[in-house]
Amino acid sequence: MHRTDAIATLKSGIRLEYVVAAPDDTKSVKETLPLARAGLRVVAPSYRGAGNSSADAQTGHDKFTLARDIYELLTTTLALDSFVVLYRARHWLDGRNGVCPGTSLYRKSTTDPEMILGRTFHFALHQSRGLGEILTEGKEDVYLKHFYERLSYNPTFLSHADLAYYFSTFRRAGKMAAGFEVYRSFEQDHREMLEVVKKQGKLPTSLPVLSTGGQESSFTKPLGEAMKELAENVTATGGIPHAGHWIAEENPHVFVEEVLGFLKKQQMVQSPSQDKSTLPPS
Template sequence: MGKPDSPSLQHATADIEPGVSIHYVVAGSGPRTVVLLHGFPQTWRAWRHIIPRLANAGFRVIAPDYRGAGNSSKPLSGYDKRTMATDIYRLLYEHLKLSCPVAMVGHDIGLMVAYAFAQTYHEDVTHLVAVDAPLPGTAIFDQLSGNSRNWQFSFHKVRDLPELLESGREREYLQWFFNFRISNPAAITEADFRDYLTAYTAPGAMRAAFELYRSFDQDSKDNRDLLANKGKLRIPVLVAVGATSPTASPVRGMMEEVSTDPRVLPLPGAGHWIAEENPEGFAAGLIDFMGPHR
């Protein structure tokens, strides 16, 4: 499969609440909608290779910059994932006036938001795709967060110190962060990295990113309450994992804690940054998973 034709991308911003706006990208005009939620330290551009493939396959694709990232607002609070899920709900159903449920795809932090959305607004979600990410409130998350390999979970939660130490060193910090979990370094070019660096050197961007981690304790409580009150997700769930990612096996076990029958999509040649390292295989897996037979 060659490089897909690039559909036109429409950029817009939605006012979600006073002082908070969400930037988003839309492509395609199919009857089914897929929402793509990026992670840290990325923006909607993490999906740049996936969007045209999904749009050309007949989906309408919506890729927001979640609260605190990219061209979206960076307020002082609201980084618990239920609040961020509400942002996305308001974007979809109050601003864009969608009338049908959507498929949610979340990578890294984006999965945490997508899961909160699926549990809170379960009638508005047809499918959930978990892309190499931990989920607060699960036993697997507790194991991962206690592993020294995942030191950033603890470091980012410290108040003020991360901002102090990385200020003026964003390039070095973010470059290390990408390299630490990548299998194919050519997948994120210097130009790609510069786009992410520009986004995260904007005023307030790194503070907002650290607030995502500082909300994990609240996220854990919220997710446990959701699971206790609503039970496991019964919608189709896909777990996409890079073949070289050390979290591949735990992520599958994690989704078994919160959903009834997760399906696994292993992707060769990829580490953590699946949508960029193996976009062809990942997009094909998504299209198969969300196809008409589903």
């Protein structure tokens, strides 16, 4: 199910689409419903360029700016004072089961011939300004379908309705370009992340990080090690079975179970037998 609950206009003028699923929401999509039933208020935003969010700028797709957008949405528009960030991207070609700028794994992905010619061939294509747009114009469906299938465990993991939604979204003016801009900012992201860690240190122990991915993805194990370069308290798992790059779509039930298990262990949510009225907002 794909729906737009609201559009927030940020101070910058950027418009962000977001969907909210509450514990009593029976219309949530398959990934948010179990989280909502666990007592969480789930906010699913589309970052700038994705979904129905603004896609009219070549700047602002670096990850610190995207994070500030989401932070403003959560703290100003929705007035939340505490929340858990669960990062994954549904509307573009990137899931978090991949390389993270600011780590040695990211640099390897841009220098190792085995990765450049295989698993991360798209980095060069997506980062070459204008080339991706020229090659995919009028062929968005072909390119996206190839990309989704290539990085999946089960190539048929998306329904015809899902594919139709994504195809129609990316045919709209500026959408493919916005997606490519996310990749074009990676080198900036890498430099900025390294500088932040150098000056401020890693994320402290008080901010626990879950690193997971699909068991069939070659990125999952090295990603867990790479995240330790950015955070002090990292829990790396063996990964989600029967899933490749697109873990939340390929195996949503196990993915949600793993996330909830981590949150309960960190005492960020309560067990189902406890009073859900005491749960923190998310």
